[in-house]
Structures are given as C-alpha cells and as structure tokens.
Amino acid sequence: MGIQRAEDRERSRKQVADRLVRAFRGRIAVTYDEPQVLLASGVGKIVFSAFTDGPAREKGIVLHSRTESSSGQRVDLCLFGSVDNMADFGAGEAVEGSSSSAWYAVAELLASRGARNTSQWDEPGLAVEALKIALGDRERAEGGSSQEPWTRRWALGHATDVEWLAVIYSDVALDPERWNFDGTSLEGVQRIIVGAPIWVRTATPQAVVRYSELRRLSTGRPTRWRRLLQTGTPVRPLAALAADAPLSDTAAATGQSVTS
Numbered sequence: 001m002g003i004q005r006a007e008d009r010e011r012s013r014k015q016v017a018d019r020l021v022r023a024f025r026g027r028i029a030v031t032y033d034e035p036q037v038l039l040a041s042g043v044g045k046i047v048f049s050a051f052t053d054g055p056a057r058e059k060g061i062v063l064h065s066r067t068e069s070s071s072g073q074r075v076d077l078c079l080f081g082s083v084d085n086m087a088d089f090g091a092g093e094a095v096e097g098s099s100s101s102a103w104y105a106v107a108e109l110l111a112s113r114g115a116r117n118t119s120q121w122d123e124p125g126l127a128v129e130a131l132k133i134a135l136g137d138r139e140r141a142e143g144g145s146s147q148e149p150w151t152r153r154w155a156l157g158h159a160t161d162v163e164w165l166a167v168i169y170s171d172v173a174l175d176p177e178r179w180n181f182d183g184t185s186l187e188g189v190q191r192i193i194v195g196a197p198i199w200v201r202t203a204t205p206q207a208v209v210r211y212s213e214l215r216r217l218s219t220g221r222p223t224r225w226r227r228l229l230q231t232g233t234p235v236r237p238l239a240a241l242a243a244d245a246p247l248s249d250t251a252a253a254t255g256q257s258v259t260s
Contacts, residue, residue: 028041032191038167042164043163044066049063061081062079063197064077065077077194079196105117106126106129109170110169113167114170123170127172130192130194131189157208161203164201170194171191171192171193173190
C-alpha cells in the first residue's frame with residue numbers, strides 16, 4: 001500500500017481545462033468587449049471544415065463559430081488546428097473543392113502566432129481571407145442545396161451546444177466604410193478573430209454531426225432524406241441535427257472533448 005499525492009495523479013481533460021481557465025482568468029474574452037485579451041471563449045455551435053492548403057496538407061482543419069459582444073457587435077471566429085487532435089473526424093472525409101490564394105499568408109500568420117505577415121494583405125484583409133476559408137468556397141456537390149450542409153466542399157461536420165476556448169492571433173474590427181459585404185456570404189460581418197483552438201467540448205457524443213455519415217446515408221434515399229429535413233421529422237438524431245438553425249449561442253455544455 002502507498003499514499004499518492006493528489007498533484008501526482010493523472011488529471012482528466014476537464015480538470016486540466018478548469019485549471020487553465022482559473023490561471024488565465026481576466027485574460028479570456030467572455031463579453032468580447034474586454035481590452036487586451038489573450039484567449040477567447042464561447043458556447044454555441046461550431047462548424048468544422050478541412051484546410052488542406054496549409055503546410056499540414058490533409059491534416060489541417062478550421063473551425064468557425066459566431067458570437068456577439070455585449071455591445072451587440074457580431075464576432076466571427078476562425079480557429080485553425082490539426083485533425084490529429086480531433087476525436088470525431090479523420091483526414092480525407094471532406095469533399096474537395098477549390099483552393100484559396102491566401103492559404104500561405106494564413107499559414108504564416110498561424111506559424112508565427114500572429115507576429116508576422118509578409119503577404120500582400122494587411123491585417124484586416126488577411127482576416128477576411130481567413131474567414132472566407134473558414135466559411136468554405138460555397139461550392140456544393142451536384143444536386144446539393146443549402147438545406148444539405150454536407151454537400152458543401154471541404155465541410156466535415158458541426159457540433160451544437162459546444163463550449164470552446166481558443167488562443168487569439170489576430171483580432172480585427174472591420175471599417176464599414178472600407179468593407180461592404182452586402183449580397184455576399186460575408187454579409188453582416190463586423191469583427192473577425194483568427195486563432196487556434198485549445199479545446200472544444202460537448203455534453204454528449206450526439207452533439208457532433210459528421211457529414212461523411214450524412215453523405216453515406218443520403219446516397220441511398222436522397223428523396224426521403226430531403227423530405228425529413230424539410231419537415232423536421234426527428235426520425236433519428238442525425239436528421240434532426242442536420243436541419244439545425246443558423247449559428248447561435250446556447251446554454252453552456254461541458255464534458256466530452258472534441259479537440260484539444
């Protein structure tokens with residue numbers, strides 16, 4: 001028999017996450033009106049896409065989430081990481097599409113942790129390019145529609161009721177006199193944060209939707225699946241999750257770790 005000190009025992013992911021939050025308390029954006037923060041946090045929905053143009057090639061991944069500051073400013077977050085740290089997705093799951101001409105500039109920003117930008121874009125311009133990558137090129141597979149998110153190129157899936165923490169490399173408030181996104185997929189964008197995820201965690205595994213699974217299931221009976229999504233009939237969790245409303249903040253959720 002022996003006595004083991006508490007600090008020598010292996011800690012769970014949740015315990016490590018809670019200790020990190022306590023250590024950086026006061027440096028984490030919560031309302032998004034705090035000055036000089038190092039980290040960003042939030043609760044809501046996250047969309048996962050492949051980022052295959054970077055140095056990691058097939059292992060790159062980008063997460064997009066949307067929140068709102070306490071003053072009412074819309075904030076889009078683009079978080080770049082590796083599929084090696086993902087518990088629910090694998091390399092090669094996404095449907096391939098066109099590449100971004102700004103991938104090397106975004107890769108440089110990430111590699112330098114926001115300290116270097118030798119590209120043709122200034123910081124706001126590069127943030128906009130990063131958001132375009134995170135949102136995808138909006139190409140869809142033949143026969144797809146906006147109600148079928150798994151048909152979007154590079155899209156891997158999404159998770160709802162998610163809690164996340166990320167390190168900030170770039171935080172830009174866009175000048176409305178310079179940027180006009182009316183009629184585009186970027187309409188309504190006001191502020192963009194580019195960084196890397198520290199963790200993304202969900203209450204249950206069912207909160208994560210893999211689009212590769214939806215593509216497989218929809219191949220056999222596409223008409224039936226479209227009808228289920230249009231009527232919102234929750235025949236099985238994947239159908240109900242695929243028909244989710246647009247990005248929004250929801251109640252806090254902790255537990256299952258999706259990435260770290």
